[in-house]
Amino acid sequence: MVMGDLVREVDVVVVGGGPGGYSAAFRCADLGLETLIVDGDGRLGGACLHEGCIPSKALLHVAHIIAEAERARELGVEFGPPQVALDPLRKWKAERVVGKLAKGLAGVARAKKVEVVNGRGVFEGSRSLRVEGEAPQTIRFGHAIVATGSEPAALPGVTPGERIMDSTAALEVPDVPERLLVVGGGYIGLELGQVYAALGSRVTLVEMADGLLPGVDPDLVQPLARAVGKQFAEIRLGTRIDALREVGAEVEATFGGPPARFDRALVAVGRRPRSAGLGLETTRMRVDGRGFIAVDGSCRTDDPRIFAVGDVTGEPMLAHRAMRQGKVVAEVIAGRPAAFDNVVVPAVVFTDPEVAWCGVSEAAARAAGREVKVARFAWAASGRAATLGRADGLTKLVAEAATGRLIGVGLAGPGAGELIAEGALAVENALLAEDVAATIHAHPTLSEGFMEAAESLLG
Amino acid sequence: MPRDFTLPDLGEGLTEAEIVKVLVREGDVIAEDAPLLEVETDKAQVEIPSPMAGRVERVHVQPGQTVKVGAVLVSFADAAASPAAPARAAAAPKPAPAASAAPAATAAPAAAGARRADGGPAPAAPSTRRLARELKVDLATVAGSGPGGRITDDDVRAAAGGGGSAATSRAAATPAASSAPAERTAPTGPARPLAPVGLQPPPLPRFEQWGPVERVPLSHLRRTIAERMALSAALIPHVTHFDRADITDLEAVVRDGFEPARAKGIYLTLTSFVLKAVTTALVKHPVFNASLDPGAGELVLKRHYHLGVAVATDRGLIVPVLRDVDQKPVLDLARELAGLAQRVREGKAALDDLRGGTFTVTNIGALGGTGAIPIINYPEVAILALARARLEPVVRAGAIVPRLMLPLTLTFDHRVADGADGARFAAEIVALLESPGRLLLGL
Numbered sequence: 001m002v003m004g005d006l007v008r009e010v011d012v013v014v015v016g017g018g019p020g021g022y023s024a025a026f027r028c029a030d031l032g033l034e035t036l037i038v039d040g041d042g043r044l045g046g047a048c049l050h051e052g053c054i055p056s057k058a059l060l061h062v063a064h065i066i067a068e069a070e071r072a073r074e075l076g077v078e079f080g081p082p083q084v085a086l087d088p089l090r091k092w093k094a095e096r097v098v099g100k101l102a103k104g105l106a107g108v109a110r111a112k113k114v115e116v117v118n119g120r121g122v123f124e125g126s127r128s129l130r131v132e133g134e135a136p137q138t139i140r141f142g143h144a145i146v147a148t149g150s151e152p153a154a155l156p157g158v159t160p161g162e163r164i165m166d167s168t169a170a171l172e173v174p175d176v177p178e179r180l181l182v183v184g185g186g187y188i189g190l191e192l193g194q195v196y197a198a199l200g201s202r203v204t205l206v207e208m209a210d211g212l213l214p215g216v217d218p219d220l221v222q223p224l225a226r227a228v229g230k231q232f233a234e235i236r237l238g239t240r241i242d243a244l245r246e247v248g249a250e251v252e253a254t255f256g257g258p259p260a261r262f263d264r265a266l267v268a269v270g271r272r273p274r275s276a277g278l279g280l281e282t283t284r285m286r287v288d289g290r291g292f293i294a295v296d297g298s299c300r301t302d303d304p305r306i307f308a309v310g311d312v313t314g315e316p317m318l319a320h321r322a323m324r325q326g327k328v329v330a331e332v333i334a335g336r337p338a339a340f341d342n343v344v345v346p347a348v349v350f351t352d353p354e355v356a357w358c359g360v361s362e363a364a365a366r367a368a369g370r371e372v373k374v375a376r377f378a379w380a381a382s383g384r385a386a387t388l389g390r391a392d393g394l395t396k397l398v399a400e401a402a403t404g405r406l407i408g409v410g411l412a413g414p415g416a417g418e419l420i421a422e423g424a425l426a427v428e429n430a431l432l433a434e435d436v437a438a439t440i441h442a443h444p445t446l447s448e449g450f451m452e453a454a455e456s457l458l459g
Numbered sequence: 460m461p462r463d464f465t466l467p468d469l470g471e472g473l474t475e476a477e478i479v480k481v482l483v484r485e486g487d488v489i490a491e492d493a494p495l496l497e498v499e500t501d502k503a504q505v506e507i508p509s510p511m512a513g514r515v516e517r518v519h520v521q522p523g524q525t526v527k528v529g530a531v532l533v534s535f536a537d538a539a540a541s542p543a544a545p546a547r548a549a550a551a552p553k554p555a556p557a558a559s560a561a562p563a564a565t566a567a568p569a570a571a572g573a574r575r576a577d578g579g580p581a582p583a584a585p586s587t588r589r590l591a592r593e594l595k596v597d598l599a600t601v602a603g604s605g606p607g608g609r610i611t612d613d614d615v616r617a618a619a620g621g622g623g624s625a626a627t628s629r630a631a632a633t634p635a636a637s638s639a640p641a642e643r644t645a646p647t648g649p650a651r652p653l654a655p656v657g658l659q660p661p662p663l664p665r666f667e668q669w670g671p672v673e674r675v676p677l678s679h680l681r682r683t684i685a686e687r688m689a690l691s692a693a694l695i696p697h698v699t700h701f702d703r704a705d706i707t708d709l710e711a712v713v714r715d716g717f718e719p720a721r722a723k724g725i726y727l728t729l730t731s732f733v734l735k736a737v738t739t740a741l742v743k744h745p746v747f748n749a750s751l752d753p754g755a756g757e758l759v760l761k762r763h764y765h766l767g768v769a770v771a772t773d774r775g776l777i778v779p780v781l782r783d784v785d786q787k788p789v790l791d792l793a794r795e796l797a798g799l800a801q802r803v804r805e806g807k808a809a810l811d812d813l814r815g816g817t818f819t820v821t822n823i824g825a826l827g828g829t830g831a832i833p834i835i836n837y838p839e840v841a842i843l844a845l846a847r848a849r850l851e852p853v854v855r856a857g858a859i860v861p862r863l864m865l866p867l868t869l870t871f872d873h874r875v876a877d878g879a880d881g882a883r884f885a886a887e888i889v890a891l892l893e894s895p896g897r898l899l900l901g902l
Contacts, residue, residue, distance in 0.1 A: 341580075
């Protein structure tokens with residue numbers, strides 16, 4: 001028998017070691033199932049830990065410190081202009097943040113006896129997975145979980161290169177370009193645009209839609225739009241990129257006018273599911289027109305032995321959705337009555353100010369013809385916001401008119417990403433505005449805005 | 460336009476079924492009445508035939524999945540619009556009678572989050588939703604008693620079975636309301652349902668501390684049996700009466716008739732005579748052919764005599780039902796019983812074979828034993844167990860003679876009948892069995 005013929009049998013094989021994959025695998029192991037992770041990069045954490053959520057938040061923390069130091073001047077404290085040394089910054093991000101977390105995950109996997117195999121997983125029917133790579137083998141599985149995630153989408157007709165970066169390349173911070181073009185006004189473009197602006201780049205942002213963060217409640221976007229309006233050199237809405245190419249050590253972009261020159265460009269026009277090349281055609285799994293694997297309410301694909309979780313199954317492509325799905329799938333496989341029936345998947349944009357929301361937006365409720373009451377609490381009236389020198393925030397609640405039940409929460413302002421947890425708890429648990437209004441919130445905190453807004457719904 | 464075929468209303472309180480096998484694939488062109496799926500309900504494994512001819516566009520279910528009545532099982536492409544089946548134009552799909560009889564509001568698949576008519580999720584905490592999944596309650600049909608209609612754990616438990624027989628009788632009167640939540644019409648305020656009967660079992664010890672163990676999931680049928688037996692044992696005060704019948708003469712009749720019956724393809728057994736004797740006795744003792752309705756404070760006397768006969772299968776205990784036993788000669792009963800038992804053992808019993816029983820007979824004689832105390836088949840009032848008949852020394856006219864004695868055990872609901880009633884009813888059965896002439900004359 002040669003190495004390539006090695007056949008292993010496991011209860012569960014998880015394809016992809018990102019948040020959805022490792023959450024599923026760890027829970028499977030907890031439930032007594034022999035579980036194996038096959039990851040194309042031989043690592044745990046996926047795009048989230050290595051080239052997404054975590055490194056971008058590390059850089060945003062740096063941007064936040066720089067912005068706070070600047071704001072301190074207004075309060076009578078002068079730090080002087082920041083001196084940024086990229087090497088220590090990159091080292092801190094790679095070792096103390098990403099590296100440390102990756103080691104932690106590997107330790108958990110060892111403790112739970114979940115082996116991580118480095119290789120590309122390709123299905124060969126509904127019972128086996130071929131692993132290509134340094135240790136080629138075939139894995140026969142009782143159940144499989146596809147958690148291959150997503151990757152940055154490219155701009156049609158544009159060849160990525162040294163200076164035309166995607167989010168993965170931009171997170172490496174190769175340098176601080178003097179002039180940076182950001183293509184895309186979604187959360188990735190705004191987060192990384194703010195990072196580079198804080199580090200010293202002149203940022204030009206081009207967005208095809210008529211507003212930033214398309215699809216998000218305009219009330220929540222407004223404070224952020226005001227902030228980036230000051231931080232960025234230029235924001236062009238309703239604008240399409242006609243051409244984008246590298247010319248020598250520069251990037252030339254055309255968007256409705258004469259070509260403009262930049263030192264680098266970041267293309268952040270969304271992410272697409274990684275469902276190609278998985279051998280899905282040898283199974284009964286079904287993929288829709290956009291490449292998402294079709295799943296039911298238990299994350300089961302059309303192939304009864306195969307489940308799929310996370311970005312590869314559709315929007316919203318968020319790590320915490322994948323993690324919950326992963327745990328649900330593990331329980332379903334173990335025969336427990338679990339279902340991915342979550343009412344809300346909170347979303348956070350980690351810009352400054354932060355924007356966060358969960359549940360039904362005011363616009364969506366009205367479009368669906370639901371009778372709702374809406375409350376807005378401007379942080380200008382918040383004592384805590386005043387002490388932070390930040391009156392630009394907003395707490396917004398959407399409640400069912402008949403019952404006062406909270407069905408949507410939106411936040412803008414510093415700390416919105418942390419504050420949204422309370423909104424998610426309230427909506428997921430079907431609480432009434434009265435329940436929130438009657439819960440004592442510590443004073444003075446930004447969380448009081450939630451209580452205040454709920455009170456205003458009681459009339 | 461595609462046509463959806465939904466799980467038809469199975470009646471008799473059956474609200475869901477487990478998909479055992481899908482017999483068609485997407486793209487198959489199938490004829491009307493061709494087998495589509497095999498499903499297992501709480502009562503039987505049944506084959507569901509296609510209500511229409513056409514091309515299968517989409518199969519929405521997989522083996523192992525539990526689906527509710529009204530859930531879409533299979534979608535058919537419109538045969539007229541399908542280029543794949545032009546020759547079948549004449550056999551264009553007819554509207555499925557089963558599908559059109561199903562509730563208009565399609566129930567959401569059990570796995571997905573329960574959605575209400577307004578599109579919003581059913582208002583309940585995640586822990587409550589988990590409980591609903593465990594108890595197989597569709598939250599979309601539960602009216603919440605909490606603030607603003609929030610669904611509580613108690614609401615879910617009540618919907619799962621605490622609702623009791625009052626709801627059942629209302630549903631019987633108005634079939635359309637059978638899946639609707641029990642309405643709260645009490646004029647004096649919010650409903651105050653009795654505490655759920657279900658006892659919460661204490662946590663089990665960690666058996667692993669004493670040695671290795673293995674955990675085996677219960678099959679659908681085993682689970683159903685477990686739930687129904689626990690319900691019966693918890694709800695009904697059981698009382699058991701023992702008796703014996705001298706069936707020496709009856710045995711001679713069976714032996715006499717055996718070969719002539721077999722010539723007609725009928726396997727004559729003692730059981731069919733017992734069914735006849737029980738039914739004759741039931742006519743004289745109607746309280747044993749009844750169900751108690753504690754919600755209404757009434758006894759429901761049944762003027763029909765459908766006898767369940769317990770059959771052991773390799774999957775577990777199943778109780779098929781022989782209809783109108785009072786109107787059928789013993790020979791017909793023997794023929795029907797053999798056919799029924801075979802269908803049950805092959806997993807091919809129709810739902811109508813398995814429901815509507817009014818009294819149950821269980822014969823454990825084939826496996827030996829000297830007697831057994833059966834548990835009542837809820838919501839019936841009584842059950843009769845037969846053990847193995849043996850030749851025994853019996854004193855007759857001062858002499859000891861060998862007689863063939865059949866031990867009988869009657870278990871009945873003490874809420875409905877007392878010990879003396881049970882003794883008289885059992886004595887009636889014994890008298891009939893001991894006098895084949897009377898038995899055959901139905902006197």
